[in-house]
Amino acid sequence: MYRLKTDQGKIFKQLVYWTARIIPVSVVTGSLVALFLWLLEWATETRWAHLWIIFLLPVAGVGIYLLYRFFGKDAEAGNNLIMDEIHEPGGGVPIQMTPLVLVSTVVTHLFGGSAGREGTAVQMGGSIAALFSKWYQLAKEERSVLLLCGMAAGFGAVFGTPVTGAIFAMEVLFIGRIKYNALIPCLISSLLAHVVCSAYGIHHTLYSITTRIPAAIVKKGGWELSFDFVLLTKVIVAGIFFGLAGMAFAWLAHTLKKLWKLLIKWDWLIPVAGAVVILSVSYLLGTFDYLGLSVTNPDQQNSIVSAFSYGGVTHWSWLWKLVLTAVTLSAGFKGGEVTPLFFIGAALGNTIAALTGAPADLFAGLGFIAVFAAATNTPVACMIMGVELFGGENILYFAIACFTAYYFSGHSGVYKAQRIDVPKTTIKP
Template sequence: MIKKIKGSFEQFAIASHLIRWTILAIPLSLTVGTLVALFLWLLDKATRLRWQQEWLLWLLPLAGAGIYWLYKKLGRNSEAGNNLIMDEIHQPGGGVPARMAPLVLLTTVITHLFGGSAGREGTAVQIGGSMAHLLGRWIKLTEKDLRILLMMGIAAGFGAVFGTPLTGAVFALEVLAIGTIRYDALVPCLIAAVFADTVCSAWGIHHTHYAIHFTDGKATPFIPFLQMDLWLLSKVVLAGVAFGMASYLFANSMHLIKHYAQRFIRPAWLIPVAGGVVIIVFSWALGTRDYLGLGVYSKEPGGVSIVNAFQAGGAHTWSWLWKLLFTAITLAMGFKGGEVTPLFFIGATLGNTLAILLGAPVDLFAGLGFIAVFAGATNTPIACTLMGVELFGTSHVLYFAVACFTAYYFSGNSGIYKAQRLAVPKRVEQD
């Protein structure tokens, strides 16, 4: 009888806990979902204006100097971006300033307007983190609860910006440390991500739809009870290795470019100016502007883009490498935005190239690269597998998991987030 009473009290405490976090998620999700919707709307307008007014690219170095000045005068510790939020979750300290949200929103739009190669996830996550910290400070949460609220902010921003709330929730739990997941914020993060995505969609924001039309109905010859194509699976493993190596190359290129730029370019405001000049020179030398901006769509119908990479002939052999270089230079040299959408581009175009080399389905391998390069660069294989399900459906979930897990291991113990901690190394030494 006593055990039953204790059990009832326990369930009551759990219900109270979830109701409390649901109440806290409502204002956070309303704010983050609305700001992300505004950000995506402005980003679309900036991209279309850049397509119409191609001369704007020539002002990219000047835009870089302006971004440097804005952060120098107004940013304070906001310059650290996503890493600041992750550090604050690991070890509360100076806090996440509310000014981070409007500042990163404005400077990311400037980056895209003038032709920088960047994404949008970083901006959305920083919006979520700064708004979460502001709310937590207003209602005087404890350090433990503030950590959970910050994770909810990450989940809300990520889920809303890509229209993938389940991925957003798991990403917020998985990205903090390599090899482990925080479960203390599992349901609060899911609630925040779902609410924020709903709010963002309610503002009329429509996310890009991707489709994999390939159907895998072929069993392995001579093994009738094994209902999968082992030959195709082996190609997916090989592609996963390549995706992981691309993740490793991207992350280390960013770190190296940033290190050497800060070491050799003086004064500091010249770093983004130099980065802008390099982007202009590369665009001129290649004779294309397909590697600028987000890269989800191309101005020209036959250009290289994420959407076109799902079709044969939608990418060139080295498209993935050019996007990698354009993005690494843009972000490492002081421009603002996220890394994830460029990682989608790198993965989808690399998948397109590998499909042709291996004789595999183009749309399937573009989709695998889309999620697997992201998995390797952020060390979040479970979240990225779920992203494959949310974006492409459940038909190829085994291939999603194999590609993401393989890329995760072959990307090494590094990643794009320096504040990400190493909890469980990918290679464990034998006793």
């Protein structure tokens, strides 16, 4: 009994210790994310109101290159730098990462780059946490925990999913393992940053899945499980395609980054070439719906929101978003991968639903989280995200889609700093 009391006392003391250090990080991160989301909305509305501005995308690309060239230090590595610092503390995360990624992401969206927002929020949270860890004079292991809290705070605040933010930060470091040493600190930081961000009046996009598939029915004598095996089969097959889509995105983004270096001698010309490709593809497609976040569009077509209804996207919308986002990020523009992955998954899910007769809203939601799970190797976080965004009634299908996609994406991923702890297969060739 004495040992139990001693352990509980140590745990309580540790929680107080971390909470006191987390609060400032979370408040600053939540405030910065609120500012970022407000600027992002302004940039999106300005671009649609003055569409001619997209012709300045090449100039914007050069500007971003010069910013990082003269002021970026190691900040160019982005999320990978933060993850490497958590794996092996020592190099540090520069505080200039915050203003650089904030400005460059807003510029990317203002002038028409196809990118997301998670990378920016996570980088801001990580760099703020790194700054506070220096002020606190923390030991290496404690610095790693605080960096995880910064990542969780950024992710939870930018999407309005605090539980997902906490799990994502711990799950994304390793394929096959979750770092539970920061479980409660990450949850506290993610939740607090979300509360702070919301306090500024920031509203997140609401998604809805009206389809409800009962997992059980009541019969005499108690409960009896009853599944729609046809639908279950469709979800598994869709999960395979979601996994392949996530793998394709990661492969294309990494391959294009290498290809730019091989084909173009002067680094400052790479974003110019990328911008030309983005604008050319958009003109050939006859639409600019795939630029920016693509959460919503003025014409209410080819967006994440419209993908939850039949006919809301074309059958190949997911592919065009995949290509344009890979070109944008590989060419040096800034933002994140996650929101474009949401679009890719939702649009692909809509297409699969149309071809198989499945519910469009359910399969769009499954793709929304499953392609994200595949590309980032975070199936547990993505399953929880499904519950936070869409409700828990269809959690069985969330789990099946995310876990299937996770395995069928192989060991690829958008984050180079992610390490393999438990391989996805033990079968030797």
